[in-house]
Amino acid sequence: MLKLYSFGPGANSLKPMLALFEKFTFGQQFTVHQLNPRNFEHHADWFKALNPRGQVPALEDANLPEGANIITESTVICEYLEDAHPTAVKLRPTSHYDVAQMRCWTKWVDEYFCWCVSTIGWHRHVSTMVKDLSEAEFEEVVARIPVFEQQVKWRRAREGFPADLLDEEMRKVAVSVRKLDDHLADNEWLAGGVYSLADICNYSTAAHLTMGYDELVNTEDSPHLLRWIDQIKARPAVVEMYAKVPREF
Amino acid sequence: MLKLYSFGPGANSLKPMLALFEKFTFGQQFTVHQLNPRNFEHHADWFKALNPRGQVPALEDANLPEGANIITESTVICEYLEDAHPTAVKLRPTSHYDVAQMRCWTKWVDEYFCWCVSTIGWHRHVSTMVKDLSEAEFEEVVARIPVFEQQVKWRRAREGFPADLLDEEMRKVAVSVRKLDDHLADNEWLAGGVYSLADICNYSTAAHLTMGYDELVNTEDSPHLLRWIDQIKARPAVVEMYAKVPREF
Numbered sequence: 001m002l003k004l005y006s007f008g009p010g011a012n013s014l015k016p017m018l019a020l021f022e023k024f025t026f027g028q029q030f031t032v033h034q035l036n037p038r039n040f041e042h043h044a045d046w047f048k049a050l051n052p053r054g055q056v057p058a059l060e061d062a063n064l065p066e067g068a069n070i071i072t073e074s075t076v077i078c079e080y081l082e083d084a085h086p087t088a089v090k091l092r093p094t095s096h097y098d099v100a101q102m103r104c105w106t107k108w109v110d111e112y113f114c115w116c117v118s119t120i121g122w123h124r125h126v127s128t129m130v131k132d133l134s135e136a137e138f139e140e141v142v143a144r145i146p147v148f149e150q151q152v153k154w155r156r157a158r159e160g161f162p163a164d165l166l167d168e169e170m171r172k173v174a175v176s177v178r179k180l181d182d183h184l185a186d187n188e189w190l191a192g193g194v195y196s197l198a199d200i201c202n203y204s205t206a207a208h209l210t211m212g213y214d215e216l217v218n219t220e221d222s223p224h225l226l227r228w229i230d231q232i233k234a235r236p237a238v239v240e241m242y243a244k245v246p247r248e249f
Numbered sequence: 250m251l252k253l254y255s256f257g258p259g260a261n262s263l264k265p266m267l268a269l270f271e272k273f274t275f276g277q278q279f280t281v282h283q284l285n286p287r288n289f290e291h292h293a294d295w296f297k298a299l300n301p302r303g304q305v306p307a308l309e310d311a312n313l314p315e316g317a318n319i320i321t322e323s324t325v326i327c328e329y330l331e332d333a334h335p336t337a338v339k340l341r342p343t344s345h346y347d348v349a350q351m352r353c354w355t356k357w358v359d360e361y362f363c364w365c366v367s368t369i370g371w372h373r374h375v376s377t378m379v380k381d382l383s384e385a386e387f388e389e390v391v392a393r394i395p396v397f398e399q400q401v402k403w404r405r406a407r408e409g410f411p412a413d414l415l416d417e418e419m420r421k422v423a424v425s426v427r428k429l430d431d432h433l434a435d436n437e438w439l440a441g442g443v444y445s446l447a448d449i450c451n452y453s454t455a456a457h458l459t460m461g462y463d464e465l466v467n468t469e470d471s472p473h474l475l476r477w478i479d480q481i482k483a484r485p486a487v488v489e490m491y492a493k494v495p496r497e498f
Contacts, residue, residue: 027462061346064346068346069346071349072353073353073356075352075356076349076352076353076356077349079348079349079352080345080346080348082348082445083345083348083349084345086345096329096332096333097310097313097317097318097320097329097333099321099328099329099332100325100326100328100332102321103325104321104325104326105329107322107325108326110356110360111359148424167264170304171386175397236250
């Protein structure tokens with residue numbers, strides 16, 4: 001049995017969730033233990049005992065020995081599922097060359113695309129979680145965060161992100177939309193002509209762009225990106241996932 | 250036959266070079282086409298035809314069809330060599346769990362460790378390459394760079410990196426040294442008890458720390474990191490690599 005510790009279906013939590021729903025039967029072969037971000041549950045001691053970085057998603061694999069049964073980092077979890085739990089559904093292309101292209105795409109999400117969209121999302125939505133806390137309550141929240149850069153991000157969420165940072169992040173979102181749409185103009189999927197972890201990992205961030213980015217993401221400027229998002233949303237595993245895993249916001 | 254387009258043995262170029270020397274016979278099974286960074290050869294049209302991002306390393310695999318025979322991104326190249334060219338020398342651990350740990354380490358280099366060390370290296374060394382150019386010569390160099398963020402980095406190298414950025418990067422170098430040394434205190438290698446891509450990718454950045462970081466990296470504060478660096482330097486494949494591939498600086 002596999003257990004995914006995660007938030008609702010969005011951003012990094014969405015990546016292994018999509019992979020699990022494609023490959024396995026929900027409730028029988030895997031479960032989802034949903035943490036509540038509004039309670040900062042990922043910074044609670046019980047969860048930091050599983051992942052000392054206090055970050056979701058994390059995968060618990062009952063096949064592994066206790067004490068060494070937790071896989072962290074969303075992209076690493078996705079590759080692990082392919083390595084350790086192969087099924088008839090393959091989420092990596094067949095040829096080694098195409099797998100390398102897939103990894104360029106998953107790497108790009110993790111190093112570029114997810115960060116700019118994340119900052120805008122924090123600025124617009126996540127910041128509301130800490131705006132009304134008292135100074136003491138907020139400091140208590142920050143003190144429980146193990147990763148320094150995450151502490152900085154929460155402070156900025158509360159104080160407001162610098163305007164030049166937000167401008168730079170929006171520039172990167174625009175670059176990302178262009179890159180995806182251009183590639184998808186000539187390709188049904190991102191790598192190797194098949195639905196793969198490249199699509200899963202990029203969709204997990206790109207899905208956020210259909211709300212609140214109208215000037216960049218619309219039928220005129222990014223029709224191929226929207227076609228690809230719709231294509232993924234229509235997959236039976238994805239429909240099932242959205243029906244069974246509640247969203248937070 | 251495999252051909253690696255790269256700079257000398259340092260940073261990202263070093264990663265696939267170390268993997269190739271472990272696995273294959275230099276000159277027979279692979280060659281190294283060394284580009285000259287002082288001429289900005291990686292931004293020349295002939296190279297951008299191979300890698301449109303104008304970045305080394307890039308691997309050409311004669312087994313692949315022309316037009317789709319170049320693998321880019323240093324970590325992706327390393328994984329590709331394991332996937333497409335398995336040999337008796339395995340550079341990934343055996344268990345899937347350990348491979349996942351290895352990938353957390355290679356990911357960490359690419360997202361955190363390599364960037365802070367790179368900025369300090371650019372500030373100290375690389376910047377000398379553009380300080381003496383005329384304004385017109387410099388703009389000609391920048392105009393040939395396809396990646397916007399790299400253009401910004403070259404401008405900063407010329408004008409001087411902001412002091413607060415350098416302080417922040419040095420803080421991250423210190424965090425990185427602590428993380429590596431702590432882990433290596435209890436482990437001979439970074440993942441799975443064997444020499445793997447985790448070690449190769451981290452060493453490629455960590456090797457720079459033995460010169461010019463005396464306050465952080467010394468026998469008192471980071472003995473385990475230094476032990477591990479020496480251990481890698483003593484490997485026959487690594488000795489051979491340094492003997493056969495000329496350094497630039």
